[in-house]
Amino acid sequence: xxxxxxxxxxxxxxxxxxxxxxxLARLGTGDATVGELAQPLDMSLPAVTKHLKMLExxxxxxxxxxxxxxxxxxxxxxxxxxxxxxxxxxxxxxxRLDRLEGYLQRLDRKEKKKR
Amino acid sequence: xxxxxxxxxxxxxxxxxxxxxxxLARLGTGDATVGELAQPLDMSLPAVTKHLKMLExxxxxxxxxxxxxxxxxxxxxxxxxxxxxxxxxxxxxxxRLDRLEGYLQRLDRKEKKKR
Numbered sequence: 463x464x465x466x467x468x469x470x471x472x473x474x475x476x477x478x479x480x481x482x483x484x485x486l487a488r489l490g491t492g493d494a495t496v497g498e499l500a501q502p503l504d505m506s507l508p509a510v511t512k513h514l515k516m517l518e519x520x521x522x523x524x525x526x527x528x529x530x531x532x533x534x535x536x537x538x539x540x541x542x543x544x545x546x547x548x549x550x551x552x553x554x555x556x557x558r559l560d561r562l563e564g565y566l567q568r569l570d571r572k573e574k575k576k577r
Numbered sequence: 578x579x580x581x582x583x584x585x586x587x588x589x590x591x592x593x594x595x596x597x598x599x600x601l602a603r604l605g606t607g608d609a610t611v612g613e614l615a616q617p618l619d620m621s622l623p624a625v626t627k628h629l630k631m632l633e634x635x636x637x638x639x640x641x642x643x644x645x646x647x648x649x650x651x652x653x654x655x656x657x658x659x660x661x662x663x664x665x666x667x668x669x670x671x672x673r674l675d676r677l678e679g680y681l682q683r684l685d686r687k688e689k690k691k692r
Contacts, residue, residue, distance in 0.1 A: 467595040478589035480582040483662075490669035538670060541663050547598075548656050554605035555653060 469520075470547060473540045476520035481505065482513050486522060489536035499534065584635075585662060588655045591635035596620065597628050601637060604651035614649065 476482055485499050500510040514534060517523045522540050525532045591597055600614050615625040629649060632638045637655050640647045 467598075470598065471593050471595065474589045474593035478586050478593060480586065483582075483585065487666060487669065490666050491673060536670060538667075541666060545660065545663055548660055551602060551605050551656060552653075554602065555651060558606055 469540070469543065472520040473522065473544055476516045476522055477544075479513065479516075481510075482517055485510075485513060485517065485534075486536060489523060489534055493533040493535045495531045495533050497531075584655070584658060587635040588637065588659055591631045591637055592659075594628065594631075596625075597632055600625075600628060600632065600649075601651060604638060604649055608648040608650045610646045610648050612646075 477486075481503055484503060488494060488499060488502070496507055496510055496514065499514070500507055503510065514523065514525075517534075518525065520540055521537055523534045524537050525534050592601075596618055599618060603609060603614060603617070611622055611625055611629065614629070615622055618625065629638065629640075632649075633640065635655055636652055638649045639652050640649050
């Protein structure tokens, strides 16, 4: 649970910046080098590297260890973790709404019997 | 676009803390006062209030203006915004994988013809 929490913390923190989301969107179309990621964002290489480190920490991207230009690759698993977390929350609130609806229907039937 | 980005920034920042996620999970089961939210988290009221402010800023919760105890309520729309954003990303990378698969199949057919 603590590990799952730490994982969600890292993912949400990484996603909380438009430049990092733009990089992920770019990597969705294919692997890219740091230079290629920096170009449309009009950002210095050190600034891009800093953002990439946060994405790497959250395991949202991986970087090739061998190639000299170390291209970045999107890793989709953490986004699936986020979807899973939202689905869990949705189940809870939807079951509450279902219970509420059931209660209101029973109330309605009782009222109709009284008349 | 800037507004959407700012909205996503606020939502992801708010979700990037286990206590705030625990509060949202609790509110999924029904409205709660600050005291009720503080209790299972073993947290001071000022600490809880600080977290609630971040959730309010992201519009993940709303608070009743009238009742003296101002109960907190889960607002589900921002989580739907996050789901939507992830679905957008997924569409991009899945269409890339489809193209890649198509390319590999064409390559495979060419190889078979050669033999």
